[in-house]
Amino acid sequence: MSMLRAIFSHPSGRIGGTIVVIYVVVAMLGMFGITPHNPLQQYRIDRLHAPSMVYWMGTDLFGRDVASRLMKGVGQSFLVGVSAVALASIAGTVLGLTAAWFGKAWDGIVMRVMDVLLAFPAILLALLIIAVAGPGTWTSVAAIAIVYMPIFTRVVRGPALSIKSREFVDAARTFGSSRRYILTHHLLLNLVAPLTVQVTLALAWSLLTEAGLSFLGLGTQPPSSSLGLMLADSRNLMETAPWLLIFPAITIMISILGFNLLGDALRDILDPKTRSRTA
Amino acid sequence: MTSLLSVSNLRVGFGRDPARNEIVKGVSFDLAAGETLAIVGESGSGKSVTALSINRLVDFGGGRIIGGSIKLTRADESILDITLAKEPMLEKIRGSEIGMIFQEPMTSLNPVLSIGTQIEESFRLHRGLTGRQAIAAAKDALDRVRIPDAARRLKYAPNQLSGGMLQRVMIATALACNPRLLIADEPTTALDVTVQAQIMALLGELKRETGMAMIFITHDIGLVAGIADKVMVMQAGQAVEQGALGEVLDRPQHPYTQHLLSAVPHFESGRAARTDFTRKEKETPALDVEGLVVRFKVKGGFFSRAQGSVHAVENVSFKLMPGETLAIVGESGSGKSTTARAILGLVRPTRGSFATHMGSIADATDPSVQMVFQNPYASLNPRLRVDSILAEPVIAGGGRVTAETREKMKALLKRVGLPEDSLDRYPHQFSGGQRQRLCIARALMLNPSVVVLDEAVSALDVSVQAKVLELLVDLQKEFGLAYLFVSHDMAVVERIAHRIAVLYAGQIVEIGDAASILSNPQHSYTKRLISAVPSIDRRNQRFEIDTRQVPSLVRPPGYEPPEAQWREFGPDHRARAEA
Structure with missing residues (x-):
């Protein structure tokens, strides 16, 4: 509870937090199909209808309600983004922790592989993975997870190395604590703060990457909707039906802004060095 | 004798409203060339802030000088009021005229540069030495502070040296330019007694050779007796007593000085050793x-x-x-x-x-066999509650945390003198002494x-x-x-x-x-x-x-x-x- 209060008393946390809450609500509604219209229903008579009381954000070329498709798309992006970040953070944390703990050859192998992955630009690497595995929702989840995993590995390994040499870890060894207990209770518990910040920031990136992949036709496949896909479809109609482009574009922009602001706020709140400034 | 440094009615504050958050409340003293002033006080008394104001490093810590003057007589006889000096002038003075040794050797050195590079930097900046000359000068500087294997140690990074070694490196760096005033902020707190004696001897010798004055900040009155000419005792931002060494130590006037003198544990050459145990050789050793x-x-x-x-x-x-x-x-x-x-x-x-x-x-x-570590701040996991901390040895031994274990925790906490509600608290809610009691309780769990x-x-x-x-x-x-x-x-x-x-x-x-x-x-x-x-x-x-x-x-x-x-x-x- 004090965490929530801290976020909402932080200036960018307040804005970011609000955006993220709204985003998650919209995503949930979209995911469970609670939308103003059926997102797949084609209202043939109302093709390319401008925004109105019935169609809040207008309709597309096939007469499908843009607002409903947008909500569905947000749900889809969110699902992909969250799954990818969950995978990336779990795999990255495990690799980072074990690399720091065991050191030597294992550390070398893990970190060099991560270096190779980081050497490619994120979207290019994701494209490569999808080109090999074929397009689809779950391949894009896997691709995004692999792309962002090295960042988590690095974020975990650094602090884990320094915590490993702290006296309370030595103390635990003198009691004969098991390796698993030390890794979970002493190392991981002290990494919660940097991981929280990283997860929030990674969500913003992965939403953007998902939109990019869908835009290129490699992520979510039609007729399912996704923000990137909606942008791609609206390209040729930009002048006749600008609402097709504007609403998804603004949604992407604001959501990423929201997650970034929240991430920055969390970094300030969780970092003891800057805590006094926000208090 | 002309005074080298004259501080009058110095007031330093911190934060957004320095006037209301005053740490140093009107301190005055004079220091002649070659003289040593010891500033004694407990943590939080403002002794370090006073010293940091003299080379204006206090500005970087968020402090503001809100009153008084600090007049330094420079090498060319001109008098400079440090409270009014601009930053470029201060940069010239720091290092070459006022040297400083800090309390924390671990954080005073850049962890990514070799210690050789960091000592050479001082020679390059102030004496214009380059290449081989700088390296040789750095090696001499390390030799002067008794670091064995100096030539090899130059290539070491700070983390490869012990705290005591690092403090010697810091002293070597500060002394590189033979400053006219050396501010030493608890410089030997981290050192062993023999090394401490060596450093004191070294400082004393340099003082005699160069006529360097020194401000020596410490909590160890024993050390004050060994080096100072004058003593100033500080409490809560004020100098409660100052005077010649003998005056202050033998006839302390202020009750706080008297308390400080009596709280020091004296070394009594074996007369205070314990006599409550007789060794029986036949017993099985623990x-x-x-x-x-x-x-x-x-x-x-x-x-x-x-x-x-x-x-x-x-x-x-x-x-x-x-x-x-x-x-x-x-x-x-x-x-x-x-x-x-x-x-x-x-x-x-x-x-x-x-x-x-x-x-x-x-x-x-x-x-x-159990262990209690040196640093009570580092040997307790800050993210675990006290009950989890005390349970760890039991879990490690394959045991389970039962009601009986909790009873034992409570009894032990009480025995080491901690409040009953300690089990639900986190380590940061305890003072250093209480934390060490926690560590003792943890060691006794098994x-x-x-x-x-x-x-x-x-x-x-x-x-x-x-x-x-x-x-x-x-x-x-x-x-x-x-x-x-x-x-x-x-x-x-x-x-x-x-x-x-x-x-x-x-x-x-x-x-x-x-x-x-x-x-x-x-x-x-x-x-x-x-x-x-x-x-x-x-x-x-x-x-x-x-x-x-x-x-x-x-x-x-x-x-x-x-x-x-x-x-x-x-x-x-x-x-x-x-x-």
Whole structure:
């Protein structure tokens, strides 16, 4: 509870937090199909209808309600983004922790592989993975997870190395604590703060990457909707039906802004060095 | 004599509204060239802030000088008011006219640059030396502060050196330009007594050679007696008493000065040693260490071949009886902590055996030997609640946390003097002394017979130190614990030890009854160690600079030291024969 209060008393946390809450609500509604219209229903008579009381954000070329498709798309992006970040953070944390703990050859192998992955630009690497595995929702989840995993590995390994040499870890060894207990209770518990910040920031990136992949036709496949896909479809109609482009574009922009602001706020709140400034 | 520095009515504040958050409240003093002023006070008294104002480093810490003046007479006789000086002028003064040594050697050096580079920087900036000349000057500077293997150490990064070594590097850097005023902020707090004596001797010699004045900030009144000409006692931002050394120490006027003088633990050359234990040789020892050897391989060269090894602990043997305290004393690098860590299995011994009454320790997770670490802030996981912290040894031993365990936790917390509601709190809610009590309680969770205390009271304030020592003695009597007390502080050792083992360069050089060793040391190193202990009785003592190098512990592969020859000096007191 004090965490929530801290976020909402932080200036960018307040804005970011609000955006993220709204985003998650919209995503949930979209995911469970609670939308103003059926997102797949084609209202043939109302093709390319401008925004109105019935169609809040207008309709597309096939007469499908843009607002409903947008909500569905947000749900889809969110699902992909969250799954990818969950995978990336779990795999990255495990690799980072074990690399720091065991050191030597294992550390070398893990970190060099991560270096190779980081050497490619994120979207290019994701494209490569999808080109090999074929397009689809779950391949894009896997691709995004692999792309962002090295960042988590690095974020975990650094602090884990320094915590490993702290006296309370030595103390635990003198009691004969098991390796698993030390890794979970002493190392991981002290990494919660940097991981929280990283997860929030990674969500913003992965939403953007998902939109990019869908835009290129490699992520979510039609007729399912996704923000990137909606942008791609609206390209040729930009002048006749600008609402097709504007609403998804603004949604992407604001959501990423929201997650970034929240991430920055969390970094300030969780970092003891800057805590006094926000208090 | 013209005054070098004249501070009058200095007021320093912090934060957004410095006037309301005043830390230093009107301090005045004068300092002549070549004179040493000691500023004494407890933490939070404003003594460091006063010193930092003199070279205006306080600005970078968020402080503002809100009143008064600091007049410095520069080398060209001009007088500069530092409170009004601009930053470019201050940069010229810092280093070349006012040198500074900080309290925390670990954080005062850049961790990513070699220490050689950092010392050379000072020579490059202020003396214009380059290349080989700078390297040679840096090596000389390290030699001056008695760092063995100086040429090789230049290439070391700060994390490869001990805290004591790093402070010597800091002193070498500060002295590089022979400043006219040296501000030393608790410079020897992190050092061993013999090294401390060396540094004091070095500072004294440089003072005489160059006419350098010094402001020496410390909490150790014993040290003040050794070096200062004038003393200023600070409390809550005010100078409560100042005057000549003899005046302040012999006829303290202010009650706070009187309190400070009486709170210091005096070293009494063995007269205060404990007499509540008689050793029975026939008993089974609580801990029997036989021929402990710890060596670390040194790698070097293109193919990282082993070039030899550091003989950190060499053939250490002792028997620790139930209910007895054996103090292991020695300076940093003597192997005293390595010995303790080897017994706990944190360091793999090269040779040697340990036995407790449970049998010999194979992998050192014997629950009958527990450890209390030096730093109570680092040895408790900040994210775990006290009940989880105390449960850990039980869980580690394969046990379960039952209602009985919780009862035991409560009883132990009460026994070590912590409030009942402590179980639901986090470590940061406790003070340093309370945390150390927590660590003691944690060590006692498994009913050990031996507790290894690695500098367990060194990080605590003097008055807290006394109380924790009292607790340790009480617990020892109550549970019949055997203590292995690792320390560098002779005054503390005198209060708790029954027997003492003096470690030098990884070897025991003298072992035996505490009173006998402290009152009548036989080995030359023990004599040096004991004579270096500062005390108020040793007024303006002239420390002799000792040019003897600490022997390098690096030996070629396959080296075995010669067998030790021992000489007896009484029923329980023997020392290694010297060549």
